[in-house]
Amino acid sequence: MRIEEGPDGLHVAAAGYRLDVALGSPWARLSDAHGRPWAELLLDASLHTRSGLDETVARQEPLVRIEAERWSAVVPLVSSLWRRKELVLEGDERSLRLAAVVEGDGQLSDVHLLGAWTSAQPAVGTGFHRSGAAFRTLFSPEPADPARLCRPASEPAILDVFGGAGPGRGHWFFTPPPFCFAVSRRAAPRDGSLPDGGDDGAADGERAWLAIGLAGPAGVLGFGAVHYEPAERSFSLRLAYEGQTRVAGRFETPAVVLLPGASDPYAALAAWASDLRGRGLAPQRPEESGPSWWREPMFCGWGAQAALVREQGGRPADHATQAAYDGFLAALEREGLRPGTIVVDDRWQAAYGSAVPDASRWPDLRGWIADRHAAGQRVLLWWKAWDPEGVPAELCVRNGAGAAVAVDPSNPSYEAFLRAAVRGLLGPAGLDADGLKVDFTAMTPSGPGLRRHGPEWGTSLLLRLLWILHDEAHRVRPDALVITHSPHPSFAAVTDMLRLNDMLRLAEPDDEAAVVAQMRHRAGIVEAVCPGVPIDTDDWCAPDLASWRRWLACKQELEPAVLSLYYATTLDRTGEALEAADYAALRAAWTAARDRNAATRSAR
Numbered sequence: 001m002r003i004e005e006g007p008d009g010l011h012v013a014a015a016g017y018r019l020d021v022a023l024g025s026p027w028a029r030l031s032d033a034h035g036r037p038w039a040e041l042l043l044d045a046s047l048h049t050r051s052g053l054d055e056t057v058a059r060q061e062p063l064v065r066i067e068a069e070r071w072s073a074v075v076p077l078v079s080s081l082w083r084r085k086e087l088v089l090e091g092d093e094r095s096l097r098l099a100a101v102v103e104g105d106g107q108l109s110d111v112h113l114l115g116a117w118t119s120a121q122p123a124v125g126t127g128f129h130r131s132g133a134a135f136r137t138l139f140s141p142e143p144a145d146p147a148r149l150c151r152p153a154s155e156p157a158i159l160d161v162f163g164g165a166g167p168g169r170g171h172w173f174f175t176p177p178p179f180c181f182a183v184s185r186r187a188a189p190r191d192g193s194l195p196d197g198g199d200d201g202a203a204d205g206e207r208a209w210l211a212i213g214l215a216g217p218a219g220v221l222g223f224g225a226v227h228y229e230p231a232e233r234s235f236s237l238r239l240a241y242e243g244q245t246r247v248a249g250r251f252e253t254p255a256v257v258l259l260p261g262a263s264d265p266y267a268a269l270a271a272w273a274s275d276l277r278g279r280g281l282a283p284q285r286p287e288e289s290g291p292s293w294w295r296e297p298m299f300c301g302w303g304a305q306a307a308l309v310r311e312q313g314g315r316p317a318d319h320a321t322q323a324a325y326d327g328f329l330a331a332l333e334r335e336g337l338r339p340g341t342i343v344v345d346d347r348w349q350a351a352y353g354s355a356v357p358d359a360s361r362w363p364d365l366r367g368w369i370a371d372r373h374a375a376g377q378r379v380l381l382w383w384k385a386w387d388p389e390g391v392p393a394e395l396c397v398r399n400g401a402g403a404a405v406a407v408d409p410s411n412p413s414y415e416a417f418l419r420a421a422v423r424g425l426l427g428p429a430g431l432d433a434d435g436l437k438v439d440f441t442a443m444t445p446s447g448p449g450l451r452r453h454g455p456e457w458g459t460s461l462l463l464r465l466l467w468i469l470h471d472e473a474h475r476v477r478p479d480a481l482v483i484t485h486s487p488h489p490s491f492a493a494v495t496d497m498l499r500l501n502d503m504l505r506l507a508e509p510d511d512e513a514a515v516v517a518q519m520r521h522r523a524g525i526v527e528a529v530c531p532g533v534p535i536d537t538d539d540w541c542a543p544d545l546a547s548w549r550r551w552l553a554c555k556q557e558l559e560p561a562v563l564s565l566y567y568a569t570t571l572d573r574t575g576e577a578l579e580a581a582d583y584a585a586l587r588a589a590w591t592a593a594r595d596r597n598a599a600t601r602s603a604r
Helices: 265-278 302-312 321-335 364-374 413-427 458-478 488-496 512-528 545-555 580-603
Strands: 002-006 009-011 016-023 027-031 036-041 045-047 055-060 063-064 071-079 084-091 096-113 115-117 129-132 138-140 149-152 159-162 180-184 211-215 226-229 234-250 255-262 298-300 339-343 349-352 378-384 396-398 402-406 435-439 481-484 497-499
Touching: 002 036, 002 063, 009 071, 016 084, 027 255, 036 255, 045 084, 045 211, 045 234, 084 255, 115 234, 115 339, 129 226, 129 402, 159 180, 180 265, 211 265, 265 488, 265 512, 298 321, 302 321, 321 364, 364 378, 378 481, 413 435, 413 458, 435 458, 458 481, 458 488, 481 488, 512 545, 545 580
Parallel strands: 045 115, 055 115, 298 339, 339 378, 378 435, 435 481, 481 497
Antiparallel strands: 002 009, 009 016, 016 027, 027 036, 036 129, 045 096, 055 071, 063 071, 071 084, 084 096, 096 234, 096 255, 115 129, 129 234, 138 149, 138 180, 159 226, 180 211, 211 255, 226 234, 396 402
C-alpha cells in the first residue's frame, strides 16, 4: 500500500482501491485499483434527535495518521446539535470504514451516513449533501415484493427487521437480512437479473462489484432499518432509530464498510460477512455444526393444512389438528416417505404468546410427540414471535394508549416468562418437543411512541428475543433445533438453521423458472453470509406443480440443504395432486440426502 500526504491532500493506492482526499473538499474520491471511479464519499454525517436536527456548521481539515498497514483521517466537524462531532475514515489494503462520533445528549431519530445537512462551506451550497455515485446497479439482499435480484441504483431500497401485510411491507422474508448492499457499474437488466460480465469497457471481465455494508457491535444496532436513499447520480444511507436510542455522552455510529473487488454480489456479501467475523463483530461458527438429525428430511404441515381449506373450508390455521397431522403422515407413509422431522405449524396453541396447546385441536400433544419419538422421528413446534396474546400487558411493548403491541424481551419479567414457556415445550416434564421453528420475526415493534423496559430497540431488540429463546432451548435440550429466517452474521449464535421462507408472490403460475431463480437467490445469500449453516429449503406456497417439481430438483444441489416438504397429497394454490412420479422423486431425494448425511457422519 502506498500512502502519500502532500499539500493537496491524502492519496492512498492500496491493493483493492484508490482513495484521494483533496484539501478543502468535503468529498473523498474512491476508485478501484485501476483508477475507475466508484463514488465520491461525503466526509460528513447528521445524527438527528427528537429535540432537534443536526447540521454541520463548520469543518476543519482532516487529521491524518499513517501506519505500516493502515491509515486514518479524522475530520473535526462543528454541529448545531452536538457538543462534539467528527467523521472518521480509515482503511487497510482491502477495505475502508467510515463512521461518525458525537458527544452530547439526546434520543436518536434518523442517522445519515454518506449524507448530511450542512452549511459549513457555502461555496459548494447549503442543505442536504450526498455522496456521488459512479455505479449504476444496486443489489439488495432483502427479498422483496415484487422480487428482483437487482435494480437501478437510482431506486431506493431498504434492509430492515419489519414487514407484513399492506402496501410496501412485503419485504419480510429475511429479518434481518444482511445489512450490506452491493453495487456494479454495469446497468441493471430490465428483468431485474444480474448484470453479466465485468465493467463497461473492461476487456478482461474483471471483478466489478463493491460491497457497501454496515458493521458494529450488537449494542449499537438499535436501528430497525437501513435506507438506501438515491438522488441524481448520488446516494446516502439513513439508519432509522425512531427516537428510541438514548445518547448520554459519547456515541459512535455503526461503520459503513466499503469492500471493492468482488466478482459478483454474493461474493461481496461474503467479503462483508468475513470482515465482520474477522473484527469480532459476529460470532465464528464451525463449517459443520449440529447433530445429524438436523439434516433429516423435514415435513412441515402448513402447506397440507392450506390444502385442506380447498376441501373443508375455513382457514389453514383451523386445520392444525392432531387428526389432520395423523392423516398427513399416514398419506406419506403409504408412499414410502417417513420424514425425520415433523414441524407442527400454526396453530397448535390456544394463545400465541403463552404457547399452551389448544386441547380442542391437540388433545394429547405430549403423547403424540412421544409416539413420533418411538418411531425415530423428531418434532418441532411453530413459534410466532412477538405476539402478545396471552401475555400480561405489563410484560409487553405498549403504545401511547397503553395497549400491548408486542412482547418485550428487554423486560426481565418477560424473559422469565419466555424461558418458562420454552421449558414447558421442550423439557422432559413438558411436551418434550425437539425444537422450534420461529416465524413472524418481521413483527418487530416499530414506532417513536412505543414504550418498553430496557434500552434495546430495533435490530438489537430482535436479537435479544431470539437469544433468550435459543439460549433456553439449548439449556433444556442441548441438541434442540431452532430455525429462523434471520441470515445476518450477528445472529449466527441464535439460529441453528436458516429457512428460505415462503414462495409467496414470486411468480405467476406459469413461470416456474422465476420461482427457482428467486429461491436460489435466497440460498445464495444464506450461503454467502452464514456458510455451513443448514438451509431449510422451504416449499410453500408453490405456484403450481411444475414449479414445485423444478424446485425439488434444484434443492438437492444446495449445500448444506435440508429437504423440506410442505404437502402430503395436493397443492393448496391449484389443487393439483402429487403423482406417483412425484413421490418417487421425493423418495430418491430423501434417500440421497440420508446417504450424504451418513457419509458425513462417517467422515467425522
